[in-house]
Amino acid sequence: MFARLLWSLLRGSRGRLAVALVALISGATVISGLLNLNLDIGRKLAQEFRMLGANVVISSPRPSQSIGSSADAPTAAPAVMDAATVLDEIGLVRSGDIVAAPYLYIVAHSAGAPVVVAGTWLDEASKLAPAWKFAGNRVASRSDMTQCLVGRNVARQFRLAPGSDLALSYLGRSVHLRVAGIVDAGDTDDNQVFVNLPVAQALAALPGKIELVQLSVGGTSATIAQSVAQLAAALPGYDVRPIRQVTEAEGQLLNRTRLLIVSMVVLILVLTALCVLATMAALSMERREDVGLMKALGGSISRIVGLFLAEMGVLGAAGGLIGCIAGMALSRWMGERVFGASITLRWEIVPLTIALMVLVALAGALPLRLLGKVKPAVILRGE
Amino acid sequence: MFARLVRESFVRNPRRKIMTAAALVVGMAVATATLTVALEVGDRMAREFRSLGANLLVTPQSDTLPLEIGGVDYRPVDEGAYLREANLGKLKMIFWRHNILGFTPFLDVPAVLAQPQPDRKFTSEAGPATLASPSQPLSVMVVGTWFDHDVPVPDGTRFKTGIRLTNPAWKIQGQWFHDGANEAVVGVTLAAAYPGGISAGKTIYVNVRSGVASQPRPVPLLVTGIVSTGDAEDDAILVPLSVAQSLSGHPGQFRRLFVSALTKPADALSERDPSTLTPTEYDRWFCSPYISSISYQIEQVLPGTDVHAIRRVADTEGRILSRISTLLWIVTLAALVAAGLAVAATSATTVLQRRDEIGIMKAIGATNALVGGIFLAEQLMLAMAGGAVGFVFGVVLARVLGASVFGSPAPPRLVLLPVILGLAAIVAIAGSLVPLRRAANFNPAPILRGE
Numbered sequence: 001m002f003a004r005l006l007w008s009l010l011r012g013s014r015g016r017l018a019v020a021l022v023a024l025i026s027g028a029t030v031i032s033g034l035l036n037l038n039l040d041i042g043r044k045l046a047q048e049f050r051m052l053g054a055n056v057v058i059s060s061p062r063p064s065q066s067i068g069s070s071a072d073a074p075t076a077a078p079a080v081m082d083a084a085t086v087l088d089e090i091g092l093v094r095s096g097d098i099v100a101a102p103y104l105y106i107v108a109h110s111a112g113a114p115v116v117v118a119g120t121w122l123d124e125a126s127k128l129a130p131a132w133k134f135a136g137n138r139v140a141s142r143s144d145m146t147q148c149l150v151g152r153n154v155a156r157q158f159r160l161a162p163g164s165d166l167a168l169s170y171l172g173r174s175v176h177l178r179v180a181g182i183v184d185a186g187d188t189d190d191n192q193v194f195v196n197l198p199v200a201q202a203l204a205a206l207p208g209k210i211e212l213v214q215l216s217v218g219g220t221s222a223t224i225a226q227s228v229a230q231l232a233a234a235l236p237g238y239d240v241r242p243i244r245q246v247t248e249a250e251g252q253l254l255n256r257t258r259l260l261i262v263s264m265v266v267l268i269l270v271l272t273a274l275c276v277l278a279t280m281a282a283l284s285m286e287r288r289e290d291v292g293l294m295k296a297l298g299g300s301i302s303r304i305v306g307l308f309l310a311e312m313g314v315l316g317a318a319g320g321l322i323g324c325i326a327g328m329a330l331s332r333w334m335g336e337r338v339f340g341a342s343i344t345l346r347w348e349i350v351p352l353t354i355a356l357m358v359l360v361a362l363a364g365a366l367p368l369r370l371l372g373k374v375k376p377a378v379i380l381r382g383e
Numbered sequence: 384m385f386a387r388l389v390r391e392s393f394v395r396n397p398r399r400k401i402m403t404a405a406a407l408v409v410g411m412a413v414a415t416a417t418l419t420v421a422l423e424v425g426d427r428m429a430r431e432f433r434s435l436g437a438n439l440l441v442t443p444q445s446d447t448l449p450l451e452i453g454g455v456d457y458r459p460v461d462e463g464a465y466l467r468e469a470n471l472g473k474l475k476m477i478f479w480r481h482n483i484l485g486f487t488p489f490l491d492v493p494a495v496l497a498q499p500q501p502d503r504k505f506t507s508e509a510g511p512a513t514l515a516s517p518s519q520p521l522s523v524m525v526v527g528t529w530f531d532h533d534v535p536v537p538d539g540t541r542f543k544t545g546i547r548l549t550n551p552a553w554k555i556q557g558q559w560f561h562d563g564a565n566e567a568v569v570g571v572t573l574a575a576a577y578p579g580g581i582s583a584g585k586t587i588y589v590n591v592r593s594g595v596a597s598q599p600r601p602v603p604l605l606v607t608g609i610v611s612t613g614d615a616e617d618d619a620i621l622v623p624l625s626v627a628q629s630l631s632g633h634p635g636q637f638r639r640l641f642v643s644a645l646t647k648p649a650d651a652l653s654e655r656d657p658s659t660l661t662p663t664e665y666d667r668w669f670c671s672p673y674i675s676s677i678s679y680q681i682e683q684v685l686p687g688t689d690v691h692a693i694r695r696v697a698d699t700e701g702r703i704l705s706r707i708s709t710l711l712w713i714v715t716l717a718a719l720v721a722a723g724l725a726v727a728a729t730s731a732t733t734v735l736q737r738r739d740e741i742g743i744m745k746a747i748g749a750t751n752a753l754v755g756g757i758f759l760a761e762q763l764m765l766a767m768a769g770g771a772v773g774f775v776f777g778v779v780l781a782r783v784l785g786a787s788v789f790g791s792p793a794p795p796r797l798v799l800l801p802v803i804l805g806l807a808a809i810v811a812i813a814g815s816l817v818p819l820r821r822a823a824n825f826n827p828a829p830i831l832r833g834e
Contacts, residue, residue, distance in 0.1 A: 019728055019731070022724075023724055023725070023728060026720065026721065026724060027721065030717040030720075030721065034714060034717075037710070044706075045703065048699060048702055048703045048706065049699060049703070051695065051698055051699040051702065052435070052695055052696065052699045053695050105452045107450055107457065113447065113448065114448070114450055115448055115450075116448075116450050116451065116452055129695065131694045131695045131698045131699070133694075153448060153449075154448060157447075157448050184694070185694060185695070186440075186691050186692050186693050186694025186695065186697070187440075187691075187693055187694065187695055188449070188451040190691070191448050191449045191450075191451055192451075239572070241613065241617075242613065243613050243614060252431060252434075253428065253431055253432075253703070253707075256428070256431065256788050256789065257707055257710075259787065259788045260420070260424070260711065260714075260784075260788050261710075261714060263784055263787070263788070264417065264714045264715075264717070264718055267413045267416070267417070267718055267721075268717060268718055268721045270409065270413070271409070271410060271413060271718070271721035271722050271724070271725045272721060272725075274405075274406055274409055274410070274725040274729070275721070275724050275725040275728045275729075278402060278406060278725065278728040278729035278731075278732045279728050279732065281402060281732055281736075286735075334710065334713055337709065337713070338706050338709045338710045338713070339706060
């Protein structure tokens with residue numbers, strides 16, 4: 001009986017309910033879309049922040065300047081560490097998404113002028129610094145002993161172009177390399193020559209040694225902190241140093257964006273409730289006659305209000321469900337549009353949105369209280 | 384007559400207008416707040432990003448190749464080109480001077496950290512036990528810079544800048560050095576690695592590493608604080624620029640300048656070479672705070688320099704900023720649609736509630752046009768009043784939002800007032816059009832009978 005009454009009520013005032021339903025659906029769409037985005041935005045921003053390059057540096061604990069005072073070869077005896085042990089440990093910690101590259105710096109000479117030579121893995125180094133722009137080719141292999149990359153300023157100073165030859169000498173040892181590409185880093189990297197690690201190790205006569213490891217650890221600031229703690233535990237005696245500016249700025253930006261989105265969600269909820277409220281006010285005016293009739297037939301006011309509330313609940317749930325589906329599509333679209341990548345859909349948002357919409361719909365049914373005042377006799381007289 | 388009808392409707396039955404008015408106020412308040420925040424957010428987020436550090440690097444043009452490892456220049460002091468400190472005020476004279484948030488010159492001096500007993504020879508092997516371990520002086524990098532330096536600008540004003548502005552993320556334990564004083568701030572790694580440790584209040588003695596002839600005696604520096612930068616400076620000693628200049632024998636000069644500028648994310652125009660632009664495009668490029676146009680303007684006022692965007696920072700910033708602002712505009716649009724929907728729904732409701740009135744008007748001979756005109760005029764007046772009140776509330780809401788999200792309130796934008804009033808009018812009228820169309824079909828007789 002209750003269900004049948006509910007059904008006929010819903011059918012009876014389709015037009016008005018459609019307005020409320022549209023309001024609920026659009027509210028639910030936007031809210032579920034935004035909530036979904038809000039949960040995923042940390043990951044997305046973290047990906048963007050990797051553009052900044054390495055965010056963790058592992059080095060030997062001694063400051064590298066504490067060795068000798070010979071000014072002409074400042075890194076003649078760098079605080080080196082054993083490449084294999086450090087890299088193995090990093091490999092074991094590889095819990096998250098970590099890009100790592102070892103570095104060995106020497107100040108070599110080319111055509112009589114000093115230049116910083118960074119020995120690294122050329123295939124990983126460009127992944128560590130996604131902001132690099134290349135003229136010419138990249139070096140695809142870390143065992144390529146014949147090619148190098150040069151920074152923009154080095155290329156200008158020594159008049160190098162992709163394909164030209166570069167001779168590097170260091171303490172009597174020398175090596176001839178072909179310039180594969182020119183790196184435009186917009187950074188101090190522009191002043192360096194990048195060679196593969198074995199080349200630099202051979203020049204420095206430090207086989208198997210590295211000076212530091214740069215890592216780009218993916219994830220949000222919390223997961224980065226966790227990875228740093230794991231690395232520090234795995235590498236006792238080494239200096240595992242997060243580059244703080246990056247992670248702090250990231251956390252702040254994330255908080256602000258989230259706060260902004262949440263406040264927008266609250267505002268949109270209020271507006272949706274208002275919309276439903278307006279529709280319900282009109283509906284309760286129109287329903288005065290129905291209510292009068294029901295009362296005259298002996299329906300108690302609680303039963304009648306219960307009926308209307310059930311109606312609103314059904315409406316809210318339906319609006320929430322349809323809105324959620326639309327919201328998934330919306331957040332997908334926003335992900336593509338804003339971040340150029342799809343957003344992971346979170347199913348826990350569906351019950352949340354539906355609950356919110358049912359609440360909003362019930363709050364919007366507030367004008368139905370007026371129905372309690374309806375006097376059947378007056379209504380039936382047609383006044 | 385028409386005016387009187389409209390007026391009477393407000394005077395006689397103000398309660399009927401309450402709902403539409405309330406919806407208008409709330410809807411327009413939300414619209415104002417979201418638009419204000421959305422207009423503000425790019426600028427705020429851009430400022431937020433400046434805590435990442437500088438985004439422009441200025442170096443001498445005819446320089447030898449810097450021997451920089453980990454951000455510290457290892458070139459001896461007598462090699463390479465320098466920039467003049469006296470010219471720096473000109474940076475605040477460029478077209479986008481207000482976007483130059485701060486700049487800091489740096490001068491790296493390779494130095495040695497001598498042992499703290501001035502009356503003894505620091506190379507003494509026969510010293511007491513405290514001197515036993517580092518008989519050899521520790522070689523360090525002394526970085527001369529500004530913390531909060533007062534720069535005269537050629538237009539007569541002064542500008543205080545330094546790492547306080549360009550590197551706000553650097554954390555200090557103790558205090559920064561005073562400009563020009565023989566004081567120093569020591570990097571946290573170096574302080575810990577130094578035998579016996581360095582803490583604030585201690586005096587350290589530094590001497591330039593090469594060219595010993597120019598500075599035979601070590602310079603005493605009072606340590607005022609320990610700095611943690613999470614970067615290469617953790618291994619260095621930071622001193623006032625003037626101290627580093629006299630240490631290196633290069634008074635009034637420095638090597639590198641970091642500039643922190645508020646910029647607009649790069650787009651197709653900013654990526655192009657300025658020399659290929661047409662005059663109108665060039666004007667637009669020059670008058671937009673792109674990082675490329677700002678660096679071009681800096682090169683013009685500081686001749687003989689090379690200005691590079693620190694691409695790592697600038698690119699990240701540009702990408703994230705444009706993403707967040709797109710996101711914000713989508714959200715704002717959604718809030719605007721919700722506001723419009725709410726106002727339209729209440730407007731429709733009010734028209735329907737007044738069926739009886741419409742019936743009577745039609746029964747005594749009012750045309751559909753007149754009824755529609757009266758209602759639309761009422762809606763328009765409501766929209767104006769509600770929009771104006773909503774704008775005021777919206778300004779307050781924007782302040783609250785700005786304060787909670789960005790830590791400082793968003794300033795009101797009067798430009799938005801006409802936009803909001805127009806929006807209010809459009810949604811209020813659009814919302815009542817459909818029910819009014821239906822009202823045109825009302826047959827007065829059944830309405831008056833109460834059916």
